[in-house]
Amino acid sequence: MRPLTAMTIGGSDSSAGAGIQADLKSFTALGIHGTTVLTSITVQNTQTVKKIIPTPLKNIKNQIETVMEDIPIKHVKTGLLYQPSIAKIVSNATKKYNWKLIIDPVLTATSGDALASTNLTKEIKKALLPHSTIITPNIPEAEALTESSISTVNDMRQAAKTIHQMGTENVIVKGGHLQDEQAVDILYDGKTFTELSLPRIPYKKAHGSGCTFSALLTGYLAKGCPIQSTFTQSKYALWNMINNGYHVGKGSDVLQITAQTIKDAPQQFPSSAHITTWLHLSEFLNKIIEKLPVSFTPEVGCNIGYAIPEAKTIQDICALNGRIVRSASRIQRCGSLRFGTSKHIASIILAMMKTYPDHRCAMNIKYNIENLSLIKKTPYSFSSFNRTNEPEDVSSTMDWGTQTAIKKAETCPDFIYDTGGIGKEPMIRIIGTNPKNVYEKLSMIISLQKQG
Structure with missing residues (x-):
């Protein structure tokens, strides 16, 4: 042709x-x-x-x-x-x-x-x-x-x-x-x-x-x-x-x-808040990918989301329409930043914002004993939820789990984890006020890992 x-x-x-x-x-x-x-x-x-x-x-x-x-x-x-x-x-x-x-x-x-x-x-x-x-x-x-x-x-x-x-x-x-x-x-x-x-x-x-x-x-x-x-x-x-x-x-x-770059270019934005949110997340996405080690990447891949102020629905949250995945010994991004694209990460952020409105960013990383022990060495707070305790009438595990972890914690959690369930990979979520804040928390635990 x-x-x-x-x-x-x-x-x-x-x-x-x-x-x-x-x-x-x-x-x-x-x-x-x-x-x-x-x-x-x-x-x-x-x-x-x-x-x-x-x-x-x-x-x-x-x-x-x-x-x-x-x-x-x-x-x-x-x-x-x-x-x-x-x-x-x-x-x-x-x-x-x-x-x-x-x-x-x-x-x-x-x-x-x-x-x-x-x-x-x-x-x-x-x-x-x-x-x-x-x-x-x-x-x-x-x-x-x-x-x-x-x-x-x-x-x-x-x-x-x-x-x-x-x-x-x-x-x-x-x-x-x-x-x-x-x-x-x-x-x-x-x-x-x-x-x-x-x-x-x-x-x-x-x-x-x-x-x-x-x-x-x-x-x-x-x-x-x-x-x-x-x-x-x-x-x-x-x-x-x-x-x-x-x-x-x-x-x-x-x-x-x-x-x-053309593929990743944003589509039309409904408001200036959406533009600013996309721009801030875009600024730190590549930095996160460059820093992220394979040992922090779960089987299902990573995603990161960032909400506009006073977000109400998934359409107010920007995330990858794919995942950050492992490719042999490398980390690579699949997908572009779009609003309304990730129900999973959006549910976590929206649940956080009900109690802590300024905590508008979240990212998932791999759960294992080693990564959890690194988190416990930081000055950051953490909490968890157990999937086996989830009520049958819950429509969103991430919404319920996040709110459960918040209620357990004495202060706003910086990390929320669960140990998985049948067919569900265990996971750690990094919670932050913005992409820079999430990047800083990720950087700290990576630094601790390198120190041994």
Whole structure:
């Protein structure tokens, strides 16, 4: 079966965080075969752009023609065009091949360095916008296109309207430059505004986020997704890529552009509390997996859950929709963080919160005499329940067991265990106020184990 295809027309980033390198990673992560037309070579790293070397115009035309005579491509995105003459070439090709054109109007790098020559903005408006499916300006780019100042979300809406009147089918104005706590992006299709808001991720300055976002849009459209879901999925995937970004140099972070990062990206959140809860649990999940020894992993696997404040139902609790499991001598995660996915861990947390509302996080680990003895060496409190004492009319063993253990304890238990039953593996649960608190308790007993 022939794979889906897309094309990126843009510049090469020698640090591989942006440009066609980021585009190809994004296409691949979505299962799209990406083709490239190189408009320029940039001499750059994560800190600065030192030089831009444009590709000769004849070579740009030849790249397009050679790819198109062999590979069927409908969805094309542009990135760094650099000069007006390249925009004209893309415009002519768009009309010739009837492309669905996604424009990322690259004018400056994350570092602040200029990535466009004189009159490129004018040529984008004249030659590309009337033939485009989407354009994705950030605020400085939208200001350049509209020749207006943008300092509020309402200004973003007006800019989207103005740009739409230039001929494109859809406009996405990205609001990251507003510096509010929430990063707001606005989609305008000529009739309706759709706004997506996600919290700004602290201490993250993401290199290549604009390239990656437009490449994700291109990939989802190539897969046949409608514009609304394309916008939503791309926004959440990018947010998770920024959240999992990493340092390779001394400057901006590089995004974690992988199929797994897309898979793990959150779905739409019903409230800001759900967003914050997901973000905090996501932050510590990988730390827990890295630290967790095989000897602490039960046969049924581990899970961890975290509730929003004043949680009432399983839908208010975020947990893995799989488990943390043993694979030979390794620990690996199966599944992604989702709300309403684990009745088992949710029942423990909801039962805890009835008595101790601030204890909103729980994780299960393997029960054995050795692990229990480690817990008893800590300053933490512990309690237990016996499954054989469970009344027949109980609908949830975890709810009953947790409440029973709470009643037995003189104070809020940090650990709750049971010794199992017929067909039921014995288990220890770590209870905490948040994922960091659970991580600290887990770390202490692991440290004691290493000490012997």
